Amino acid sequence: MPLSNAVITGVGPVSSIGCSRNGFWEALLAGRSGFGPITLCRAPESPSQVASEVKEFSLGDFVHKGEIMGRRTPRAVQLGLAASVLALHDAEIDLDGCDPDRLGVYVGTSIGNMAELLRLHEKLSTTGELPAHTAFHAFHHSAACVISSFFNIRGPIQTASSGCNSGLDALGQSLRMIQSGAVDAMLVVGTDCEVVPEVIAALNASNSLSSRYNEEPHRASRPFDLGRDGNVIGEGAAAVFLESEEHARRRGARIYARMAGYQVCSAGQNRQYSHDSPETDLRPCIRAFEGTLRETGWHPEQVEVVSANGSSSKIYDRIEGQAISRVFRDHIGSLKVHSTKSMLGQHGAGSSMLQVVSASLTLRRGTIPPTINHEVPDPECGPLNVVTEADTIFPRRMLVHSIGLGGFYYSVGAFEAAEDIDDMQTGEIQVKWSETGHPIFKPRAEFEKPLSPWAPRRDTD
Numbered sequence: 001m002p003l004s005n006a007v008i009t010g011v012g013p014v015s016s017i018g019c020s021r022n023g024f025w026e027a028l029l030a031g032r033s034g035f036g037p038i039t040l041c042r043a044p045e046s047p048s049q050v051a052s053e054v055k056e057f058s059l060g061d062f063v064h065k066g067e068i069m070g071r072r073t074p075r076a077v078q079l080g081l082a083a084s085v086l087a088l089h090d091a092e093i094d095l096d097g098c099d100p101d102r103l104g105v106y107v108g109t110s111i112g113n114m115a116e117l118l119r120l121h122e123k124l125s126t127t128g129e130l131p132a133h134t135a136f137h138a139f140h141h142s143a144a145c146v147i148s149s150f151f152n153i154r155g156p157i158q159t160a161s162s163g164c165n166s167g168l169d170a171l172g173q174s175l176r177m178i179q180s181g182a183v184d185a186m187l188v189v190g191t192d193c194e195v196v197p198e199v200i201a202a203l204n205a206s207n208s209l210s211s212r213y214n215e216e217p218h219r220a221s222r223p224f225d226l227g228r229d230g231n232v233i234g235e236g237a238a239a240v241f242l243e244s245e246e247h248a249r250r251r252g253a254r255i256y257a258r259m260a261g262y263q264v265c266s267a268g269q270n271r272q273y274s275h276d277s278p279e280t281d282l283r284p285c286i287r288a289f290e291g292t293l294r295e296t297g298w299h300p301e302q303v304e305v306v307s308a309n310g311s312s313s314k315i316y317d318r319i320e321g322q323a324i325s326r327v328f329r330d331h332i333g334s335l336k337v338h339s340t341k342s343m344l345g346q347h348g349a350g351s352s353m354l355q356v357v358s359a360s361l362t363l364r365r366g367t368i369p370p371t372i373n374h375e376v377p378d379p380e381c382g383p384l385n386v387v388t389e390a391d392t393i394f395p396r397r398m399l400v401h402s403i404g405l406g407g408f409y410y411s412v413g414a415f416e417a418a419e420d421i422d423d424m425q426t427g428e429i430q431v432k433w434s435e436t437g438h439p440i441f442k443p444r445a446e447f448e449k450p451l452s453p454w455a456p457r458r459d460t461d
Contacts, residue, residue: 010091310339
């Protein structure tokens with residue numbers, strides 16, 4: 001039995017540079033940094049004082065009575081729910097016209113609701129009591145439960161927690177579920193808020209964060225640049241609606257991209273974590289890239305773009321750059337490499353899913369976002385062709401790469417353009433609404449209205 005193709009039909013970014021498809025995309029292409037001083041928590045002793053925070057976020061802008069819901073809901077869950085609304089709206093999907101038992105939710109989160117757990121510990125130590133609702137929000141699976149309940153999605157509900165890869169891993173596992181025929185579609189979300197004093201302290205202890213550019217936050221993330229000195233912590237979320245191509249075509253959906261393959265590879269070999277001198281081993285990273293190419297049947301020279309992990313890490317930028325150079329060899333000069341983290345920072349599962357949203361828009365709209373602050377290439381990162389200005393081309397095939405904590409594991413997703421890409425023009429017109437669709441779905445005019453807060457759904461029978 002042939003495997004089902006899976007396509008992305010809706011995207012929802014919630015980020016430090018924009019909380020809408022177009023706002024996010026315009027900021028990316030303009031090379032606008034989302035960095036600034038840390039405001040979500042107090043961390044006066046931190047050598048790094050820079051963060052990528054979602055400005056003026058209010059859940060009430062996305063869901064009905066969101067201001068009330070937000071009082072008890074952890075921030076990462078709020079960000080993920082808002083991203084879900086954006087992705088479902090963008091997919092112009094009428095959930096009441098779908099089989100809720102064949103729709104699923106897969107959430108990726110790195111630290112989950114750690115800030116909530118720490119607050120609970122402090123409250124318990126002080127008062128000896130905890131509110132009853134805290135039990136629900138104390139575990140990583142909370143976001144998936146909230147999202148599933150809000151939209152009345154009754155199919156599989158899963159959570160991946162594999163560090164910064166979690167968003168891409170949630171998407172990869174959702175691909176497998178669609179390929180197997182177990183579901184028609186999956187709402188896939190990556191969300192994290194890492195602007196937490198204890199998380200900042202831990203990353204400072206491992207010498208992971210940038211501290212050189214506190215007075216110039218916009219310059220702090222410098223992927224593959226000789227002057228980089230670490231990651232920029234932050235927060236954000238992104239959601240995509242992934243459905244079988246048959247399901248998408250049947251309802252006349254707009255398709256951003258087809259997900260053609262996915263691999264995650266661990267280092268193995270009894271790898272020991274070292275915060276200051278990790279083992280420089282390119283092999284697991286190379287295996288992830290090569291495994292993805294084998295699954296897709298692509299030759300290295302057919303890949304035009306790599307959305308790199310590119311977190312500005314002193315160590316892992318070097319490992320990633322050298323691995324990409326090994327995999328693509330003679331093609332490395334023409335392969336275009338870019339990093340959205342130069343503007344968004346590295347903040348767990350949200351980071352890798354925002355890469356996926358960017359890749360989907362690159363394939364649909366025909367432009368590769370720039371990598372800002374890449375001024376003096378680090379020769380130890382290999383001979384990478386890093387895109388430093390928005391590049392208007394229509395790639396057909398690209399890869400998204402994410403690196404897990406300590407270099408223990410590497411995830412790669414493969415994406416290719418929709419079949420009608422050659423018929424498109426540049427600009428907004430490329431995102432085309434379906435002229436006709438399945439009669440049980442809402443007309444496109446309903447989705448072209450300004451976004452209004454969504455209300456929870458209930459069973460109609």
